[in-house]
Amino acid sequence: xxxxxxxxxxxxxxxxxxxxxxxxxxxxxxxxxxxxxxxxxxxxxxxxxxxxxxxxxxxxxxxxxxxxxxxxxxxxxxxxxxxxxxxxxxxxxxxxxxxxxxxxxxxxxxxxxxxxxxxxxxxxxxxxxxxxxxxxxxxxxxxxxxxxxxxxxxxxxxxxxxxxxxxxxxxxxxxxxxxxxxxxxxxxxxxxxxxxxxxxxxxxxxxxxxxxxxxxxxxxxxxxxxxxxxxxxxxxxxxxxxxxxxxxxxxxxxxxxxxxxxxxxxxxxxxxxxxxxxxxxxxxxxxxxxxxxxxxxxxxxxxxxxxxxxxxxxxxxxxxxxxxxxxxxxxxxxxxxxxxxxxxxxxxxxxxxxxxxxxxxxxxxxxxxxxxxxxxxxxxxx
Amino acid sequence: xxxxxxxxxxxxxxxxxxxxxxxxxxxxxxxxxxxxxxxxxxxxxxxxxxxxxxxxxxxxxxxxxxxxxxxxxxx
Numbered sequence: 001x002x003x004x005x006x007x008x009x010x011x012x013x014x015x016x017x018x019x020x021x022x023x024x025x026x027x028x029x030x031x032x033x034x035x036x037x038x039x040x041x042x043x044x045x046x047x048x049x050x051x052x053x054x055x056x057x058x059x060x061x062x063x064x065x066x067x068x069x070x071x072x073x074x075x076x077x078x079x080x081x082x083x084x085x086x087x088x089x090x091x092x093x094x095x096x097x098x099x100x101x102x103x104x105x106x107x108x109x110x111x112x113x114x115x116x117x118x119x120x121x122x123x124x125x126x127x128x129x130x131x132x133x134x135x136x137x138x139x140x141x142x143x144x145x146x147x148x149x150x151x152x153x154x155x156x157x158x159x160x161x162x163x164x165x166x167x168x169x170x171x172x173x174x175x176x177x178x179x180x181x182x183x184x185x186x187x188x189x190x191x192x193x194x195x196x197x198x199x200x201x202x203x204x205x206x207x208x209x210x211x212x213x214x215x216x217x218x219x220x221x222x223x224x225x226x227x228x229x230x231x232x233x234x235x236x237x238x239x240x241x242x243x244x245x246x247x248x249x250x251x252x253x254x255x256x257x258x259x260x261x262x263x264x265x266x267x268x269x270x271x272x273x274x275x276x277x278x279x280x281x282x283x284x285x286x287x288x289x290x291x292x293x294x295x296x297x298x299x300x301x302x303x304x305x306x307x308x309x310x311x312x313x314x315x316x317x318x319x320x321x322x323x324x325x326x327x328x329x330x331x332x333x334x335x336x337x338x339x340x341x342x343x344x345x346x347x348x349x350x351x352x353x354x355x356x357x358x359x360x361x362x363x364x365x366x367x368x369x370x371x372x373x374x375x376x377x378x379x380x381x382x
Numbered sequence: 383x384x385x386x387x388x389x390x391x392x393x394x395x396x397x398x399x400x401x402x403x404x405x406x407x408x409x410x411x412x413x414x415x416x417x418x419x420x421x422x423x424x425x426x427x428x429x430x431x432x433x434x435x436x437x438x439x440x441x442x443x444x445x446x447x448x449x450x451x452x453x454x455x456x457x
Contacts, residue, residue, distance in 0.1 A: 123392035135439060135451050136415040137388060137395040138403045145386035146405055153428055198387040245405045245413040250384065 007035030013211035013330030032214035040071035044102035049089030050334035082128030084369030086337020087376030109338030145197035155300030163190035164307035165284035173328025175354035180330030209330030213338035234266035255375035271295030278340035340365035425456035
C-alpha cells in the first residue's frame with residue numbers, strides 16, 4: 001500500500017500573538033485541503049500533534065476542539081511525545097491507513113507558546129524531561145548542554161564548530177518566507193550571544209515559536225498529474241530512557257540510531273542515499289549528533305562536517321534543514337514534525353523555490369522528543 | 383561528573399540562578415542528576431569528585447511542606 005501525500009502546508013512560524021489556536025489550525029488545514037484538491041467531507045479522520053495545550057492553555061480534548069476548524073465532524077485524535085508530537089501523529093495516521101479503517105486523513109501539528117515568560121516556558125518544556133531532571137533544577141538547554149560538554153571533550157570539538165550549525169540554518173532561513181528568522185548570523189555572533197546553559201548560548205538554541213503545519217495523506221491512488229507524486233515509504237519510532245543520565249551514551253541518541261536503521265531497511269536505502277533531510281536541531285549540538293546517528297558523518301565528525309559545508313544548500317552532499325531547521329524557521333513544538341514533512345514534500349516535488357535541492361529523490365525527516373526519549377524517522381520518495 | 387551552568391531557570395528555581403547541574407556516576411555504577419552546591423569556579427571540571435548531600439529544595443511547597451532532595455557538593 002502506498003501512502004501518498006496530497007496537500008502539505010505550513011503557516012508562518014514566529015510570535016503570532018494575534019492569531020488564536022483555532023485560527024492557526026484553520027489556516028493550516030484549509031490550505032492543506034486546497035492543495036489536495038479535496039473537500040473537508042472527503043477527510044476520514046484528524047490526527048493532531050501538540051505538546052503544551054494542556055500545560056499552558058488548560059485545553060485538553062484537542063482533537064475535539066480542532067476538528068471543528070476542519071469543517072467535518074470526523075474522528076479526531078491528539079498524540080503527544082513532547083517535540084516529537086507531530087511525527088507521532090503522522091506515524092499513527094499512517095498506521096490507520098495501513099489498517100484500512102481510514103483512507104484519507106488530515107495530520108495537523110500545532111503549538112502556541114510565545115505568550116509566556118521565559119521561566120514559565122522553561123518549566124513547561126521540562127514536562128518533556130523526567131521528575132529527577134526537574135528536581136535537579138535542570139532545564140532543556142541544560143540537558144543538551146550536558147551532552148554538548150561530553151561531546152566536545154570526547155571528540156575535541158570547539159564551540160565555534162558547533163556554532164556553524166546555527167550559522168548554516170540561518171543561512172537557509174534567508175530563503176524561507178515562512179521562517180521565524182530570515183536573517184543570516186555569524187560564528188562570532190553566536191559566540192557573543194548570552195549563555196543559557198554552558199556551553200550553549202542563545203544562538204545555539206532554537207527559539208520559542210507559534211505555528212502550525214498540516215498534511216493530507218491517503219492510501220488511495222488519487223493522482224494529481226500537475227504535481228510530482230510524493231510517497232512516505234517508511235515511518236519508524238524508537239524510544240530510550242526518559243532521563244539523559246540513564247542513557248548508555250551522552251553523545252549519541254540510541255532512539256535515533258534504532259529508528260533510522262528500521263526506516264532505512266523499510267525504505268530499501270542506506271544513509272548515503274538521502275538527498276535532503278530535515279533534522280531536529282533544538283540545539284546546535286542536536287544536529288551535530290543527529291548527522292552521526294543517522295549515518296551521514298563519522299562519529300565525532302558531525303559538527304566539523306557541518307562547519308566544512310557538507311550539509312549546506314548548494315554546496316553539500318546530504319543537505320540538512322533547507323527550511324532553516326528549528327533554529328531559524330522556528331520550533332512550535334507540536335508543529336515541527338509536520339513542518340519537516342511539508343518541507344521535504346516541497347523539495348521532492350521540485351517546488352521549494354530558492355531552497356530547492358536539485359534533483360532531490362530521497363528525503364528524510366528526523367523528529368525527536370525530549371532529550372532523545374523518542375525518535376520518529378520518516379523517509380519520503382518521489 | 384559532567385556539568386553545566388543553568389542561567390535561565392524554571393519558575394521554581396528562579397531565585398537561585400545561575401547554578402550548576404551535574405550528572406554524577408555513583409559508586410554502584412549508576413548515574414544521578416542533581417544541583418551542585420557549595421561550589422567554586424575551579425570545581426567545574428569534567429570528572430571532579432563530589433559527594434551527595436541532603437539539602438532543601440524549595441521553601442514553599444503545597445500545604446507548606448518543605449521539600450528536601452539529594453544534591454552534590456565538591457570534595
